[in-house]
Amino acid sequence: MELIKLGNSTYYIKNVNNIGVYKVNDRDCYIIDSGNDADCGKKIIKLLNENNLNIIGIISTHSHADHIGGNKIISNRCNAKIYAKGIEKAIVNYPIIEPLMLYGSNPLLELQNKFLMAHPSNSKELEDIKGLEYLNLKGHSLDMIGVKTLDNVYFLADSLASHNSINKYHIFYLYDLEEYLKTLEYLKTLKGTFVLSHSEVTNDITSLIKENENKIQEIINIILNICKIPLTFEEILAKVFTHYNLVLNINQYVLVGSTIKAYLKYLKENNKLNYEFKDNKMLWYLM
Numbered sequence: 001m002e003l004i005k006l007g008n009s010t011y012y013i014k015n016v017n018n019i020g021v022y023k024v025n026d027r028d029c030y031i032i033d034s035g036n037d038a039d040c041g042k043k044i045i046k047l048l049n050e051n052n053l054n055i056i057g058i059i060s061t062h063s064h065a066d067h068i069g070g071n072k073i074i075s076n077r078c079n080a081k082i083y084a085k086g087i088e089k090a091i092v093n094y095p096i097i098e099p100l101m102l103y104g105s106n107p108l109l110e111l112q113n114k115f116l117m118a119h120p121s122n123s124k125e126l127e128d129i130k131g132l133e134y135l136n137l138k139g140h141s142l143d144m145i146g147v148k149t150l151d152n153v154y155f156l157a158d159s160l161a162s163h164n165s166i167n168k169y170h171i172f173y174l175y176d177l178e179e180y181l182k183t184l185e186y187l188k189t190l191k192g193t194f195v196l197s198h199s200e201v202t203n204d205i206t207s208l209i210k211e212n213e214n215k216i217q218e219i220i221n222i223i224l225n226i227c228k229i230p231l232t233f234e235e236i237l238a239k240v241f242t243h244y245n246l247v248l249n250i251n252q253y254v255l256v257g258s259t260i261k262a263y264l265k266y267l268k269e270n271n272k273l274n275y276e277f278k279d280n281k282m283l284w285y286l287m
């Protein structure tokens with residue numbers, strides 16, 4: 001972990017999940033997200049203390065476990081307030097909702113793991129903080145936000161999949177494809193320094209936006225091609241995995257499965273796919 005300066009008041013902690021740091025005076029700062037677990041939270045506190053900074057608040061961009069894992073320990077040890085928006089706040093406070101949503105019912109115990117379910121932390125509704133602006137970055141999760149600082153630094157959370165992730169895993173988690181595509185259009189209008197959670201810091205996200213768009217179009221084409229024959233969701237998921245030579249495990253099953261369902265909804269709303277019930281199976285077919 002390393003604290004890197006990006007502007008007068010803006011820093012970030014370089015990490016597997018980059019953490020934003022916004023100084024409000026010589027002593028106090030807010031952080032943007034808190035890493036994937038308590039251990040990461042401890043390291044953030046230590047690093048900032050070494051730099052004479054005290055954390056007074058955590059802004060959680062969204063409720064995924066790798067962004068809120070340090071919330072509890074940081075809030076306990078630093079007496080920091082935690083802020084999150086609307087329904088994301090609900091999941092930060094009741095993280096069982098995450099595996100519940102992915103599984104569709106009381107989640108299997110093996111889904112109640114640290115990747116899909118953080119420890120609960122007590123967040124409150126997002127508040128205005130001088131020098132910060134919140135951006136609406138819906139699509140990846142229910143109501144993800146980004147944060148812009150007065151130094152023209154944009155913390156964009158998981159609004160773009162990284163180059164490595166696109167090439168290695170092909171399918172990145174999405175909750176709402178329609179909103180995600182709108183977010184990509186919005187990102188094209190921004191100019192500044194960009195900190196994504198899982199990519200290198202850059203001043204130019206144009207090519208990464210294009211890569212994300214291209215991969216989404218590729219997945220849409222694969223699904224449309226697969227559905228030339230009416231198939232169940234399970235069959236579609238299996239064929240997409242086979243296409244990309246990926247191997248299913250329980251986390252991938254719910255994360256990619258849920259993402260494929262987001263694609264199916266998008267394709268239905270755009271009159272490309274429809275479904276019917278036949279022999280007590282729900283079959284998706286090309287319109």
Ligand SMILES: [Zn+2]
Nearest residue numbers: 064140141158
């Ligand atoms: Zn996420």
